[in-house]
Amino acid sequence: MIDIKFDPAIKELWPDYHVIQVECNVANGPTPDTLWSELEQFADSFRQLHQMPDINKRPAIAATRAAYKRFGKEPNRYRPSAEALCRRMVKGLDLYRSLSVIDLINLLSVMTGHSIGGFDASKVEGSCITFGIGREGEPYEAIGRGPLNIAGLPIWRDAAGGIGTPTSDNDRTKLSAETGRLLMTINVFGSEMPDDEVIALTQRLLETYADATDICFRSVAV
Numbered sequence: 001m002i003d004i005k006f007d008p009a010i011k012e013l014w015p016d017y018h019v020i021q022v023e024c025n026v027a028n029g030p031t032p033d034t035l036w037s038e039l040e041q042f043a044d045s046f047r048q049l050h051q052m053p054d055i056n057k058r059p060a061i062a063a064t065r066a067a068y069k070r071f072g073k074e075p076n077r078y079r080p081s082a083e084a085l086c087r088r089m090v091k092g093l094d095l096y097r098s099l100s101v102i103d104l105i106n107l108l109s110v111m112t113g114h115s116i117g118g119f120d121a122s123k124v125e126g127s128c129i130t131f132g133i134g135r136e137g138e139p140y141e142a143i144g145r146g147p148l149n150i151a152g153l154p155i156w157r158d159a160a161g162g163i164g165t166p167t168s169d170n171d172r173t174k175l176s177a178e179t180g181r182l183l184m185t186i187n188v189f190g191s192e193m194p195d196d197e198v199i200a201l202t203q204r205l206l207e208t209y210a211d212a213t214d215i216c217f218r219s220v221a222v
Helices: 008-013 033-049 059-071 081-091 100-112 195-210
Strands: 003-006 018-025 116-120 128-133 154-158 161-164 181-188 213-221
Touching: 003 008, 008 059, 008 128, 018 195, 033 081, 033 100, 033 195, 059 081, 059 154, 081 100, 100 116, 100 181, 100 195, 116 161, 181 195, 195 213
Parallel strands: 003 128
Antiparallel strands: 018 181, 018 213, 116 181, 128 154, 154 161
16 A cells, blocks of 8 residues: 655644545446435435534534644635535535546545545555645645645645645546546544444445455554
């Protein structure tokens, strides 16, 4: 598996952080109707049970927002992806149907409350990724958003620069229909589901909807 390191600032500012690292071979074709149906069913049930003020109170989302503030980023302007997806569901807005791995990550994210990075492992530069905090002026091209000010955001970097934040992944390492090897980082700032349940859910989704093989899991703490 790709090696993982942490910038000392992460340990100092959020010592309870850990990441569930996932690597596997995948087939990333168009999202099947079965996956989309599961995502829509979850969205419907979530919308019936939650109102907008409830979202920020989910333990995993609340912890991620608190970490943002401690790192120096305003979470209402740069919402963690899990929060943004949950807000769309409660508002009754359509989710974006894409590719199987992307949509299963979205489903996993809203079910767990964790903001998750999904990267094409073949596009990651070097043999190690490092989790740190974005710097002023650091270039970053977010998927579908263009240049993103990542100063103060928690960020994964490879040898060439940033590849993902809990707000948005980088265009350089994004998943595509040609992706054959997946690297996933499940960012755990705080939990509402035990890690073993998160791992079991991740494995089910990957095997069911992405024909995943050679699945490897590892939990790495700061």
